[in-house]
Amino acid sequence: MGRYLTRRLLLLFPVAFGITVVTFFLLRLIPGDPATIMLDTRATAENVARLRHQLGLDRPLAVQYLLFLRNIGTGRLGESLIYRSQVFPIILGRLPVTLFLAVYATVLAAAVALPLGTWSALRRGRAADQAVRLGVLFSLATPNYWAAIVLLLFFSIDLRWFPVGGYGATFGEHLWHLFLPALTIALSLCPILVRTLRHNILDVLRTDYIRTARAKGLRSTTVFVRHILRNSLISTVSILGINLGFLVGGAVVTETVYAIPGTGFLLIRSTFARDYPMVQGLTLTLASLVILVNLLTDLAYALLDPRVRYD
């Protein structure tokens, strides 16, 4: 385990380096001079020179990158052009909202996907399986912003069961406010989980140890719970890390439709406001979050599945 952990942590460095390079060069994608574009109507020669200096644009590229790294180290990712303060504290303030939404959506999706995926796999090829697979096809093709609007219209405006937007102050209020947004994301996450789980269960069903378990006369529920479900779930959980990126992507759209003050909403607002440092900071933070969760998932996977350590 120790060697695995060391190797896994060492692999983190090139990825972290790559992330900083990509986010650094994001600003270079701006057509023309970033300082002039950012200042827009206030772009006097003096202002442009000052902002260029502030952004470090008047120094060689390598120096700019080193400064960027130093700033990351001290948590100073740049000053928001809109909020006129450091972007990182603002992002940190919004992050819990997005994480809450992501976890909420995962729980909702898992609650539906677990029985559906299992049922579909055990009834492979029959009508139930076909129906589930058809449902998967449909929900994979449903635009989430469309689902968001339809849910909002039906449950919030028509039935008035849920609030139209916002986040609430207490945990209970969060649950209530974020139910529809989480459901919207869950609608697109659920088919992925169902598909993975179904596939994994079918794989496990074909293994020799299941045949052995059955041959030695174990009750079918024991075989199912102890052998089939457990082994299929382990590999299903391992895709959770990959799904976080997907969840955050879903949050961008969903938070915007439901006006939830999370990082996704902030990303869209900053994009329209041409708040480039904020966009850069958000990209860096969210990517770091994804590699952190991926790391944790991998470690959890290694703990759960002894085979990983022998690689």
Added chain:
Amino acid sequence: MIDGARVAVGPGGATRRAGRRVRLSAGVGLGTAMLAAIVFVAAFAPELARYDPIKTDLAASLQGPSPAHPLGTDNFGRDILTRLLYGARVDLQIGVLPTGATFVAGVVIGSAAGYYGGLVDGILMRIVDVSMAFPFYVLVIAIVAMLGPGLGNMYLAMILAGWVSYARLFRGEILTVKNLEYIQGAAAIGASDLRVIRRHLLPNVITVGIIFAMSDAVLNILLGGALSFLGLGVQAPTPEWGLMIAEGRDFLLTSPAMVVAPGVALLWLGVALNLLGDRLADRLRPGG
């Protein structure tokens, strides 16, 4: 139909196999038909539509369904059905262009990395690791944020962020087949690298790529629609389904067709592609 006849006469095992084949063919057939319908609509939109998709007529705004306007009109008095028909052109393009470009880039880079290994492969795999860390939507939106909103920049962002998954896929596939005897044989009798890759390796791996591209096209259409919905992709007054949903948001109660119709159209296109990809994957993976 021939398969169907076999079902009736075959013995037990054969019946099940044939039944499976019928279902697969039915899925592929339905998917093809649904996709063909959209392609037909896109190709003949000017002939099928009775109105101009862009020209506004405020006197006729927000009308309900009528023989003249089967789906009613939007807030600018434009015929919703007409805009829906023309929208097929844009959304099909969103499905085809970025997907095709990332596919080609992935084939070239992925095969080179898989075939030659070494430094090229090492660099590619590090790029893959890094790109996997970025949430796809966030990366695409960040690139659009820098380049500026618009259809061209949206495509560029989708390609910049998307090619890596294809490169990874093709690299992996090439790695699994490159050591097969007949590939080694081809190289041994002096076939050039390009010939080995083009004639022997790619035909073996291209189907997997096409299946992946089908589901990827759905994701791209959803992403393109979402970006346009958010105001970052296709710009008004171009008829694009995601943008139409955004435009209809405020009129949902008075004119639900403005939101429902383009949503159903997107769903239709997505289901068609998913159905095709899913069933083709089944055919390739006999155990699945």
